[in-house]
Amino acid sequence: MFQPNNQLAIQKAISIKDSSTLMQVDQNETSIVVRDEMQNGGFAHAETIIYHSKKLQDDLQMLGTKIKEHEDSIKFLKTQKNKLDDSILDLQVKCRSLSTATIEHENNSQLQTGEQTTAQILQHEKSAAGILCQLKTRLGTQASHLPLTKDVLGIVAALGKVDDDNLSRLFAEYLGVESMLAIVCKTYEGVKALETYDKEGCINTSSGLHGLGSSIGRALDGRFLVICLENLIPYAGGFVADDPQRRLDLIKPRLPNGECPPGFLGFAVNMINVDNANLFCLTASGHGLRETLFYNLFSRLQIYRTRAEMVLALPCISDGALSLDGGMVRSTGVFSLGNREDVDVKFPKPSVTSTLPENYIEAEKQVKETKWKKEKVLEDLKRQEALLHAAKFNFDKKKQEFLKFLAETSSYATQHQIQGSTR
Numbered sequence: 001m002f003q004p005n006n007q008l009a010i011q012k013a014i015s016i017k018d019s020s021t022l023m024q025v026d027q028n029e030t031s032i033v034v035r036d037e038m039q040n041g042g043f044a045h046a047e048t049i050i051y052h053s054k055k056l057q058d059d060l061q062m063l064g065t066k067i068k069e070h071e072d073s074i075k076f077l078k079t080q081k082n083k084l085d086d087s088i089l090d091l092q093v094k095c096r097s098l099s100t101a102t103i104e105h106e107n108n109s110q111l112q113t114g115e116q117t118t119a120q121i122l123q124h125e126k127s128a129a130g131i132l133c134q135l136k137t138r139l140g141t142q143a144s145h146l147p148l149t150k151d152v153l154g155i156v157a158a159l160g161k162v163d164d165d166n167l168s169r170l171f172a173e174y175l176g177v178e179s180m181l182a183i184v185c186k187t188y189e190g191v192k193a194l195e196t197y198d199k200e201g202c203i204n205t206s207s208g209l210h211g212l213g214s215s216i217g218r219a220l221d222g223r224f225l226v227i228c229l230e231n232l233i234p235y236a237g238g239f240v241a242d243d244p245q246r247r248l249d250l251i252k253p254r255l256p257n258g259e260c261p262p263g264f265l266g267f268a269v270n271m272i273n274v275d276n277a278n279l280f281c282l283t284a285s286g287h288g289l290r291e292t293l294f295y296n297l298f299s300r301l302q303i304y305r306t307r308a309e310m311v312l313a314l315p316c317i318s319d320g321a322l323s324l325d326g327g328m329v330r331s332t333g334v335f336s337l338g339n340r341e342d343v344d345v346k347f348p349k350p351s352v353t354s355t356l357p358e359n360y361i362e363a364e365k366q367v368k369e370t371k372w373k374k375e376k377v378l379e380d381l382k383r384q385e386a387l388l389h390a391a392k393f394n395f396d397k398k399k400q401e402f403l404k405f406l407a408e409t410s411s412y413a414t415q416h417q418i419q420g421s422t423r
Contacts, residue, residue, distance in 0.1 A: 070387055077381040118137075157346065162272060235293065247270040248295065
């Protein structure tokens, strides 16, 4: 007499959907219909039930493998899309940097030059930065050989250049005048040379910058910032490949859905142009200005096209953000509202030429090619998601068929048992 011992194996097959991924079902698969057979006198043998249940389990297992392949493909394509997004952003930053070479010489009068930045610093007559600039103006290159200044690299505002005047104003406002006028020294020995103290701990006004200011009739007034490069914690990551400016390879922000926020233009630290002489080996450990000075000033400050886009990206802003239309987030939960303030000391703009650099056209070509690759990935992603959706629908349909088969075979077996026991 038939005993439905195969029901445990059949029930185990149903759990495939819960413990693994859904499985695609071929809609052309021949359905097993038990009802007709039962109406025609039932199953001839118990082996028939076992055969049909085994076939359903095998089908579900095979289709489950196909679904898993769809899900793996989607995961891979999303990773590829994110990598292409990062590449596009890096290339666009590179293009913006190179595009300054397309500006004609007749526009030079509108640009912030290094000389203009120096003039702006000199307007702060009683500041430490103003006194140093006055010294360099009077002594020229000889100023760098004095014991007081031989370790001084320069003033923050004069150590970097920014392609866009609007960005320069935003960066200056974000840092503030005090940071823009900060003196940068390579070592702590240079910091100590700028200010000395007597036995009581009071400032010795006859030495250091205080003594220099008095000697030229510009007594140093108030506090001033000095940044020591060797004491800064440098950026520990890598650099953007094949980038002559050695921009930092920072991880792009991601929204909770994994997408890069719309309107994200890049990181402030990578939008500063550094002179070639200051790109390498300014510290004993071999670090340049970008990964020391500017990384500590800006950290991972993000730049967005508009204030609205910046606000939408708040979930993935950790170290502040700026927007080209004047929006400012200082840090998580700290906003700067109100009208923009023009700081009178800005970063200068790189010098320009009237011809395109050779690598500009190549960079633009790479942007277009990368965007094309992204479009192809998005097409593949859309197709895989559609296949997965259809497969899940078909699996649910097949599962219902399986449950119906179980119910009918179980009912048949129960009836068969009752009939056998009454004989």
